[in-house]
Amino acid sequence: MKLLYLxxxxxxxxxxxxxxCEACQKARALSAKGVHTRSGAMLDGTFKIDFGPDSYKQMLDNGLSYAYVHSVLVTHSHEDHLDVDELQLRRGTFAQITTTEKLMTVYGNERVGEKVRRHECEYFRFQLLRPFETVQIEGYGVTPLEAVHCISKDSGLYPVIHEGTQYFRSEEAFIYLIEKDGKRLLYGHDTAKLTQKNFDFLKGKRLDLVSLDCTNGFLETKWVGHMGAKDNLLMKERLIVNGSADEKTIFVANHFSHNGYPGQKELEALMPGFLIAYDGMEVEF
Ligand SMILES: [Zn+2]
Ligand SMILES: [Zn+2]
Ligand SMILES: [Zn+2]
Structure with missing residues (x-):
């Protein structure tokens, strides 16, 4: 598999x-090299993960055509991961799709469904996924795992146990285990530390690439529902103990905020053994 970080x-x-802020001024001065656009990825050229508001720029920067994308896997409904206004430009006269299958299927949780179903037509449709239930999509085995995201202590339909405490989620946010030809990818955005339930599911399943949420960067936890550098390092240790990773597993830190992002080199120094994601980075495994 090839994962392209868009x-x-x-x-x-x-x-x-x-x-x-200082980080943003530095990024502006670096121009294109310092820019991190909103979260999204492409697997093997046509299998899209999330469809955020920067999808258009990402298409241009990477020489892509989304006409050939027939599946979009959505992690959760936050606007940086799902921009339905952009997605619906696949329909009608906005796009002339003539050489490939018109229909695109958008996969995700119920809240994603609420957003996507409003625009459903012959060009795209929604398919609900359930946690820990594996489905086959274009030859990939896709299993939604539970994300600790969209959480509060007292309200929300979807409970989750995070570090021994019960929280509730306003939506059933997912991270994804994606398997093909004996290779495994864990796409872990957005989430706080992986839950015990996830570790149990992943027990003995060796992962080839683990991509982890690093929104808090060098800061001690600032936003709940995300991780930082220290959490990522801890998750790596625990995945190895769990039999889900070894010395050959590639670990990537991704999904950064200007508040906790000191710069590529600085974060590399803080996170030995991790690749620090940047727009346009491609990892083959
Ligand atoms: Zn800033
Ligand atoms: Zn989010
Ligand atoms: Zn996000």
Whole structure:
């Protein structure tokens, strides 16, 4: 499999839309090299993960055509991961799709479904996924695992146990285990530390690439529902103990915020053994 990181930032991007902080000024000065657009990835050229507001720029930057994308796997409904206004430009006169299958299927949780179903037509449709139930999509085995994201302590339909405490989620956010030809990818955005239930499911399943949420960067936890550098290092240790990773497993930190992002080299120094994602980075495994 080949995973192409199209966008590697959290909701506000780096530089952030309205921000004057040091990290954003540095990113602006570096021009294209310092830019991290909103989160999204492409697997093997046509299998899309998330469809955020920077999908158009990412198409241009990477020489892609989304006409050939027939499956979009959505992690959760946050606007940096799912921009339905952009997605619906696949229909009608906005796009002339003549040489390939018109229909695109968008996979995700119920909240994603609410957003996508409003625009359903012959060009795209929604398919609901359930946690820990594997489905086959274009030759990939896809299993949604539970994300610790969209959480609060007292309200929400979807409970999750995070570090021994019960939380509730406003939607059933997913991270994904994706398997093909004996290779395994864990796409872990957005989430806080992996839950015990996830570790149990992954027990003995050796992962080839693990991509982890690093929104908090060098900061001690600032946003709940995300991880930082220290959490990522801890997850690596625990996945190895769990029999889900070894010295050959590739670990990637991704989904950064300007608040905790010190720069590529600086984060590399803080996170030995991790690749630090940047827009346009491709990892083959
Ligand atoms: Zn996000
Ligand atoms: Zn900033
Ligand atoms: Zn999110």
């Amino acid at each position: 966008g590697t930032a959290a909701a506000e991007g780096i530089p952030a839309l309205f921000c004057e």
